[in-house]
Amino acid sequence: MASKFPAREDLDDQFLTCAICMLHYRDPKILPCLHSFCRECLQLWATKQQPLECPTCREPVRLPDQGVDGLRTNFYVNNLLDFAAAKKGAGPDHEVVSEETFMVEKDAGKFHRKRHCPKHNNHELVFYCESCKAFACTACTVVDHRPGKDHNPVEITTEAQKRKETLQGLLQNINPRLKEIQDAVKEVDRKISKLVPSKEAATDQAKAYFHKLADLLQKREEDILSQIDEQCRADGKALQAKKVAIEFELAGLTSAQTFCQQAVEHGSDVHVLEVGNQVQTRVETLLTKEGDLESNWSEFQFVENTTEVDNFGGVRTNVDVSKCKVAVKKPAVQGFQCVAELTTMNKEGHPCFNNSKAVITDMKDPSGTNLATQVQMKSRGLWEISYTPEVTGNHKLEVKVNSQQVSGSPFDVDVKGNPVLTITGEGSWVGELDRPVGVAVDKDGNIAVVERGNKRVRIFDKDRGHTFRIFPVEVEKAHSIDVDSEGRFLVTSRGENFGLRRYSKEGKLLNTLKPDCMRGPHGVTVLKDDRMVVADNKLKSCLLLQPDGTLIREIGKGQLQNPVFVSVDESRDVMFVTDKDAHKVFAFDLGGNLKFDFGKEGENDGEFRIPTGVTSDPAGNIIVGNSGDGRVQVFAPDGTFKQKLGPVKGECASGVALTPDGYIAVACRNGHCNCIELYRYM
Template sequence: MASKFPAPEDFDEQFLTCAICMLNYRDPKILPCLHSFCRECLQEWAAKQQPLECPTCREPVRLPDQGVDGLRTNFYVNNLLDFAAAKKGAEPDHEVVAEETLKAEKDAGKFHRKRHCPKHKNQELVFYCESCNALVCTACTVVDHRPGKDHNPVEIATVTQRRKAELLGLLQDIDPRLKKIQDAVKEVDRKISILIPAKEAATDQAKAYFRKLADLLQKREGEILSQIDEQCRADGKALQAKKEAIEFELAGLTSAQTFCQQAVEHGSDVHVLEVGNQVQTRVETLLAKELDLESDWSEFQFVENTTVVDVKKEVDNFGVVKTNVDVSKCKVAVKPAVRGFQCVAELTTLNKEGRPCFTNSKSVKAKMKNPSGKNLPTEVQMKSRGLWEISYTPEVAGNHSLEVKVNSQQVAGSPFDVDVKGNPVLTIGEGGSGVGELIWPVGVAVDKDGNIAVVERGNKRVQIFDKDTGQSLRSFPVEGENPHSIDVDSEGRFHVTSWGENSGLRRYSKEGELLNTLKPDCMHDPHGVTVLKDGRMVVVDRTQQISCLLLQPDGSLIREIGKGQLQGPAFVSVDESRDVLLVTDKTAHKVFAFDLDGNLKFDFGKEGDNDGEFRKPNGVTTDPAGNIIVGSAEDGRVQVFAPDGTLKQKVGPVKGGFASGVALTPDGYIAVACFRGNCIELYRYM
């Protein structure tokens, strides 16, 4: 239920304070999210921040046409400020009621600033025109809001009671939602309260587990070292005994050798004859003796039954941090991949209920292999709660394999096949007049459904292709000798130019029905065309006017742009968010940038084959970041420039070496009409 205003002394000063300037509100304005700020503060905030967001809740804000002044005034806060000021002995900003009465009352809810009609300054707003949703005064009901079929002024009190009843109904709907949110806050608080104890318990368990593993390893190390010692001692004794036996044989043979040698060299004839037989017998016996001189010991060594590499592979299984993630419910979305560009796959970690669930970064692993089985570096980053981005840059085209694990378990469907494409990623059409075939595609645009619309000069038709598969969806014939350029307006209608005989700008329905033909006196040789959000059009008149014609939706001329500066204009594009009209000039080999008032802002390019130079620049468009994409007619290059005209990147050359119209698909690919190649090519860039 609604409650009375609290007494001024009960007001929280923060309630009357602007969150931007931290002072009491001055002309408070209400944003759609119901947060209020000073009018001047909001104006300064809006001037600094684009796109505009609420300073408190960061909710996107779309200002009315009148800007901040078009926002509702928070009269509730104004009333409280007046009441509080009067109670403190200060003068309110505006007269409300007699000051004595104001100071005598205790209920702020009884006092409101008088609301006067902005048109009839001396009249209070006492009626509400239901047809116009506007507060009006008595004079307005006589002049601008006279009762009748177009206006229905009703006394404010009548409408207010109905509106209050509606708001009371909303208040009743708010209560259960508030309770649900409050319960959720309590549950979060409960989980926060057990977070540290849970961490400590998990830490203790992990330490105990790994201590046991360390103890087992240490015990095994002791056993192995003991075996080595025992083996060394046993082998040492055996080798020593063997050495002693061999040395005994060596001593006997050496002694016999010495005696025999002495007898031969120094014995007398009598002595030789006396001992000769004995020496001969001894030596012959020693020489004939079977000796075992080989040791039967081979060097022992430590053998890794389980290698360190194998253990390292298994270490990930030595315990995990168990979370609420249900690996069987986790999902991986593989995004289109193109060789040489950073590509991504998205992992969503979900709990048992299928809701996004946070887990620590160490628990998410990804491994990518190229077609030859070589590992490709990957990087895993958490983008938001439960959403992870797996990025990689493939070096070759072909089928790659992506393995994704969470908590050492394979995600369902892993490993995933990733088809890495080359650039262009898709080629649409081939030469011919049949369905899906093209002859001299010159202009290209993207329709309201995101599909690719192509103007064929050779077949004198517009053909629509599916942007993902390249399949032909439909086509319709167009009039004029040389159809050239195409664009789509905010209602999905096609605008097609043609030059030569029966030239003009023709507007077709989404189904391809000719709606009307525009050929104002100022337009003689229409080539490039672009349509603004409000229905105005810019058409390139190439050979007679040699300028860009800014036209009203009915085809009437607003102004010429580039007259006397352009030499051979071809295609045109307008970046309305930056008030930049871009036109390619095939004769000057440049791109010119004007504002819609016709002022030259800058130009860039010159004739040449180097990066940033042109050979007859042709199709042009811009992307959401303001980058300028230009195709060249003579060499087929497509170059991407920063908003100031600085070269950033190039792709191509396109098939046939003649880039005509260019457009940007909703998923960020450049669609190029390959005039001589009789196809449309889609390129990844950036």
């Protein structure tokens, strides 16, 4: 099939121009990269450049042994040049035809240059020897390429057709790659278009960043100078206080010296005998007194630090961060202000002063969110770090002094929910709690519980809630428990075998009190002098008793309906009694006078649903448990509602007690859950 030449408008002069000499090709040669150049141009180019590269694509070129002459001739370009020349007019070697003839495909072959055999000049190349990969004329097939075992000449048109089909397949693969490359060019153009705006944006960001650094450095300078000023003031105050203490000791010893010297030099014998012992005692006391004359102060210095902008520079004092200590006070509880204490120590391990700006704290909750902290100096070398966690889980507290991490920082702080501890006895050798009613705290801060279901008293470790002691209470309806000044337990019981039983710390029954005035003892509380107050629901009053059970007076007769638990705040001379039928708390003095009452039946704040356990804290706040709905409420000393806790797990709050570290222990019970819960409050 003959080739179809381009239309006139498609014959771009650039396509027929050599990229080196910028003239029409003269004997064009094809490089391996398929770019064509004049033979003479390539020969000149090869003399100027070694190793040779394509002038267009810079692809390295390895010439054949024959040099440029060994490259293949671009006959397609030659034919186009002939075609273009024929269009312009007949050349000396061409036949003149009409323009219409140019458009007829079967005549286009006339404009292909004829290829003649290099050995037989009069013969046209019409065969292709597949074995030799060489062209041949008719004469060659008789002599050099005779068909047989070594030669296989076929017509050029046949072999060309096969090659065209192969190339046609390659053409189909070229288009996708062309599109990919064209898209890449567009992408590069797009990025080039963004180059200048990117430069401008980066320039603006860089300027803003370094302005920010400058601001940070200025602020850091102000902070450091402020630290130096405050350190100077703090050290000056400490040194001045030390000076006053030393001068006071000096004045005392000087005075004693003067008095002693006057007595020796000028006193009569009688006078010396009169004051001699007193003077001797005073002087010996002063001389043997171990006074701390050391100031424990070393000069502070500015130290350089360029690792972090926020910590550039610092003030070096006599604090040794490796000896500083951090302690978390009480379990941290969600929603309550919590405290950790930092003690700044010197190299000798003694507490030492520092300025407040030198202590930096940072706390993060489990999600990594910063939690606000406050630092306050409480005393020499003691700092209080306060914070209010909003979620439970492990928090990280970072503490730095003079821009250095305190040993052990960051510290783990396990924030608990409320209640902070639930004690069921599950898994212990004595089994689970069964109907806990009364609860008290012994002299060691451990929690003692009356179990009505198991007819015993169980004592739990104050920190972990582990059982470490039990003793039996052989009565059917044990109710309340308290501890006297000697650490002995007093337990009330109701029913046929009612009474007030006293047990040793080890749980041995010492005696049973059953005075004639008693009928139905419920709650009991013991005063500091071991007098007792017992709530008696059958008498509808409270009994103030001597340690031996003798009645002192009856309190609340005619005012109480069904008293169940009682507590006394001796510092304020007030006794609190819960009345489950009246749904109130009554406050009497120990003389029996009603001071006030508060509460009514209901489920709102300040109202009660069968109030039971009651106690008070050192601040005079009144803590009351509800048997009906499990709420525990905190009231001000005058009975004003302040806070609600719970409902407790068992939904029946019975006895309540206050631990030495300020937690409320609540006895919780119903048919499905029996436990002691510890609540943080305030």
